Amino acid sequence: MGIKGLWKHVAPFGITHDLAQYSLAEGYIRNYHLSRTLHIGVDASCLLDGYISSQFAHPQLHSPVNTTFSQLFRFLNQLSRCPVHATFMFDGEERPSYKRGVKVISRSPLLYQQAQILIQAFGFNCYVAKGDAEVELCDAERLGAVDAVLTRDSDVFALGAKCVLRVVPDQCTETKLVVDVYLAERIGLSRGAYILFALLSGNDVAIQGIPGFGHTICYALCLSGLGDTLADDWVNIVNSPYHTTEYFHALKLDICNELKSNSKGYLRSRMPQLAKSFEQSDFPSVVALQAFLSPASAWSPHTRLPLPRIHSLDLIAQFCKEYIGWNGDQTLALKLHSLWPGVVIRMLCSKYLAYNVETGALLVPSIQSNALFDASGSLAQPPTTKAVIRGSNPPCLGSGASKGITCNITDFIKSANLSRMASKSDTVIV
Template sequence: MGIPGLINAIGSGERISLSKLAISHLRNNKRPIRIAVDISIWLFQVQAGRGGRNPELRTLFYRLLKFLALPIHPLFVYDGRQKPPFKRGKAVGGRSYGSAPIISLSKILIRLFKFPIHDAPGEAEAECARLQRAGVVDAVMSNDVDALMFGSSWTVMNFSKEPGSGTTAATHLDCYRIGGLGGPPNVPFDRAGMILFAMLSGGDYLPTGVPKCGSKLAGEIAKAGFGADLLEALESEELKLESNLADWRERLQYELDENESGYFQTKHKAVRIPEAFPDRTILSYYANPVVSTEEEAKALELRLQSAWDQEIDALEIRRFTAEYFEWNYRSGARKIIKLLADPLVSYRLRLQRPVLAFGAPLLSELDTPILQKIYRSRTSFSTDGQTELQVDMIPIDVVGIDLMSEEANPQTPLPESVESADEEDEQDQTTGPVTPSISKIRVTRRYDPCAPEKVWVFETIAAMGIPEVVEKWKREQAEKAGKAGKSATAKKAPARKSAPRKKGPIDSGMKSGSILKYGTLSKQKPEMSPAKQAQLLQAAASPASRNSYSSKKDNLKSPNSPFGSMMVQNLVSKEGFSDFRNQGLDDFVERFFEEFILAALTMVRWRQ
């Protein structure tokens, strides 16, 4: 579906997590982002679900849970009766996806989540783009680039899992902007250019396009502005229409043949624009689709003001899942409580409503206070670094489903504490959950909805529902950071000060980079008591030390060692050894290093 090659021509959009898109919009605009969802694409995708009863509905159920947990106002748009009768050369009749049962059941499920539904007069994609241009919604969600071609200035597509996020759930999407809404533009074509692109390279209504005109050339023609000229010609009076279209074709053909204006990388004389181009009927599907009028769009906008943010009846959702997913008995009720509790906490905090189920008693029979403390914070790759805070809640009190009113589970071969991997799978997968198999069965602790449980809530949402708790936590974190900073400052060792090195004299006869460039060496005299100095001098002057020193002197005086010979002759001479005995150890050390430098210089000259 869509326009082949258009995605490659416009480039990759901004990859962003749905969480960041929603939280950022809430923080900047003080309201949830309003998104028109082309449900036909969703229903086409979820049909790949497998395992159990109605797997496609179950996959849709998991996606609706994601929308419930985030600050999003979705509007699910369905195809209408006046949509084009064919796509890709095939008649679509009164439907373009799935079967009638999935359409009706999906509407029931969406309404149970209190999300509004809108039946378009024609194609859902065109209607979504119309509502976005009219300001009824902020953005359009679709997996088809046709939404861009129909004029949506802010479109999000390809809602899917992100490699490296550590989850198989859909978390990220591609964001495309033609206007300045939602961020800087990142689509190089205007609407007229994309319409012309579809007519030239082929699309849903004209699969073949113009012969020998591929997506690359179609993109160059669109960028050259021929799309806007074409739509301008079509708006001319009937008497001048054919003449203006003929002039447009002639100018385009001339540029293809000669490339006089430099629009293309090379000439394209093999490409011939047909005299019947463009097909008026096909062009009308793109340029003038059947959509809501201005009055109808305003009426819809007025209806939506009270359609969002209604209280959700968890019991109705529980009955639906029991009938269509076969989540029966108390185990099915526990599963619904587990899936609904976290999203409902975020949903009610954003609306600044009590988190506990409205009008229901405390089913847990616990007096444990909830949402009174923040335990820690986190950021994750799957949310593009949006800060989340961990609070506590009691799931059964949030959802309000009484387990004791449910029928007990019948006896099964498996013990009650054994559940399949699918029973613990809460992730939205395009392919849907798979049928449990013996190889996937694992023993787990049975979920207890009456026990307190930690839940992650976005900081922006928590600040709306429990502002005092969030402020208290921020003060505590600031105090901890201050104490940690003072402790680190106190433990920090003072920097050791050292005098700058002095460079010694440079010998012009030495090569660059020789030892002289490092300067002269000096040795600080050690602080040594007179008693210790006398002890060392007595040991050095003993006969054993003198004999050992003489043997080392003889070894260093080898003819093959000019360095050793010179150093020993200067340092361990009779006079030098006498200085050692008379002046003491300190003076001898200083004399030793002076002789060492002299000997090293001599060795360098000898090697050169």
């Protein structure tokens, strides 16, 4: 959920994109970090909780398939087909004790630990935050470690996120991931305004908010400029109880005056009765303030993430059998066949891609994210994953040419321990 009612007001500013096309434009063409890939931070706990809720909402009592993990497999497959790197952030032990009125289990659920096996098998990074995952994702974005935050919780705006991605389920397909892109600059609200909205309307920590403050009123007050400097001012007053009390007393008075006068013109009318009741409220919630302005976070400029790897196809196949319930060569081959284009794209995104122009072979190390050296200091030959481009090499992708390349993926089939008889084809078009 995040901040109660906020999505309704920021939704008009979202722009819908096929993530593959968006990341191609923003990553490859703009050449972020000189790596030509967009780095996305994914709120993994929020993502998995949504899949679990969906499984309970639509139970399949006699199905042998674990739908939570099958949905995760689908999402990872969609993400693999985009020229992106991704870090999946999980909640840590110091997340708030209560969220949305429910006591939070401090230990990491077994399902999260199992999900990390599949995520890492797809070559993406996993990272466990100190507290809330979205807090460290926003810190990582602020420090330039990731370029965008993918989540469905709106509280990332109050935590300072500049670029937020939200999946549009109705427009996604089995292989295409569609997202709404929200840029803080385009929306035009300050971080302090989002925090004020959360304090008045309600949020995951302080659910009820202030009585009488619907999200329309909260948004109008934010447009009025109230709270704009809240995040910056907090740094100067947080260690002084006296100045903190004085600051929020003055902010409370400013809100009351705006409710009474509607001097900025964003409210539908003057609201003296609401102002009177607000004067008697316990605004602001100290717990909510700390959650947004002093959250637990271990991210720092010195935090380093490993380079993403390509798929470990044998581990993916093993996971599908053991945890999802896709057994039998034909069933497994049918599911894994959809991975091949994503594997080639991940290879093309790899920092360690080697290309043989004579044979058309694409070679990428299979098991590590850094180059390996032998005892003599020479570059060691690691296990590699190979795809072979068919046709002319290098492939002609100019005007009038085919928009894709055809690759022989016999090596993929072997890596996944599939028989060629079970696989639909030993070629794929990317």
